[in-house]
Amino acid sequence: MFEKVEEYKAMIQSAEAKAAEELEQFRMKFISKKSVVTELFNDFRNVPNEQKKAFGQALNELKDLAQEKFQALADGLSDQSGSTADIGLDMTLPNVPNETGSIHPLTITTNKIIEIFERMGFNVANGPEIEEDFYNFTALNFPENHPAREMQDTFFIEKDPDKVLRTHTSNVQIRLMEGQKPPFRSIMPGRVFRNEAISARAHCFFHQVEGLYVNKNVGFKDLKETVYHFVKQLFGENTKIRFRPSYFPFTEPSAEIDISCFICNGKGCNVCKYTNWVEIGGCGMVDPNVLKNCGIDPEEYTGFAFGMGIERITMLKYQINDLRLFSENDVRFLNQFKGTF
Structure with missing residues (x-):
């Protein structure tokens, strides 16, 4: 050995x-x-x-x-x-420069939106992108076979008909109200999916930010003041806001949110369709049925909700005319946002 x-x-x-x-x-x-x-x-x-x-x-x-x-x-x-x-390395050759990347414009806008609402006392809530029908539709006052479901152009999961790709981030609102007790003051940014033809103004996936405030004695005045503050912080103090009556199954009363077109300043352009107004989202008071579906007494609590498309806000803020640019990863497009925060 x-x-x-x-x-x-x-x-x-x-x-x-x-x-x-x-x-x-x-x-x-x-x-x-x-x-x-x-x-x-x-x-x-x-x-x-x-x-x-x-x-x-x-x-x-x-x-x-x-x-x-x-x-x-x-x-x-x-x-x-x-x-x-x-x-065979030639050490006399100049080095290859390291180029810094840029933050995606949608990320820039999302971070700015979160920053504004956090200063108003809102926190950020998240939820699943593959969702059950109950949270995406039923709890939000979409009865089965209701025509409003057709407005969503939904992607259904073939192997499980009760599962869908969420059509809005409202599912996070339902999960929040179902799992906790009021008051709530949250925003829900995230990716959503619609079965739509891809074009310069539409895509099969995009990003939304929704907000929810539920407490005792919440009124439409609270909603308007919140939206006014947000718009002026994001687009500038001179921006004008108007509310147009609308319909959403989960809010009553409901309204569309328009802002004055800061691209043409009232002269009329393709973006505002020569009306001087541009729609940025929808809002309204949470329907009592939605509160009941989540186990909240509508006699004791009221609330408001709102939702906006992040791509649309980004297109307005940076004067981008084609929605597809956000998902094509064209370096020439992304490089324009270097140093933008």
């Missing part, structure tokens, strides 16, 4: 590795779990008791020697591979 230890020591000390394959062979023979050194450790039980101390010490020295030699051989290979002469 001692003879084998001395034999392996000599083999280790004389070993050379001029290529990675030879280094791997050395590792397999002397360091791996199936190495000759490991076999000697396995035979340790067969050594007479009076020799075990000396043999154990010899084995540990052999193991350390193998690891030190392996490291030395590996360092030698690294030095060789790092030689510029071997790989």
Whole structure:
């Protein structure tokens, strides 16, 4: 047994590795779990008791020697591979400059929206993109076979007809109200999906931010003041806001939110369709049925909700005329937002 230890020591000390394959062979023979050194450790039980101390010490020295030699051989290979002469590298050539990236314009807008609402006391809530019919439709006052469901152009999950790709982030509102007790003051930014033809003004996926405030004695006045503050913070103090009566199954009364067109300043352009007004979202008081569906007493609590398209706001703010640019990853487009926060 001692003879084998001395034999392996000599083999280790004389070993050379001029290529990675030879280094791997050395590792397999002397360091791996199936190495000759490991076999000697396995035979340790067969050594007479009076020799075990000396043999154990010899084995540990052999193991350390193998690891030190392996490291030395590996360092030698690294030095060789790092030689510029071997790989023909011309160190006189100029270096390739490192270019910094840019934050996506939708991310810039989303962060700004979150910042404004957080200053008003709203927190951020998130939820699943693949949602149950109950949270995406039923709890939001969309009865089965109701015509309003057709407005959503929904993607259904083929293997589970009760699951859909959410058509709005209102599902997060339902989960929030169902799982907690009022008051709530939250916004819900996220990606949503609609089965629509892709064009300069529409896409099969886009981003929304919705808001919800539920408490005692919440009125339409609170909603208007919240929207007024948000719009002026995002678009400027001179921006005008108007509310137009509308219909949404989950709010009553409901309204569309329009802002004055800051691109043409009242002169008329393609963006505002020569009306001087641009729609940015919808809002309204939470329908009592929605509160009931979430286990909240509408006699005690009221609330308002609103929703806006992040792409639409970004297009207005940065005067972008094609929705598809947001998802095409064209570097020429993205580079325009370097340094924009």
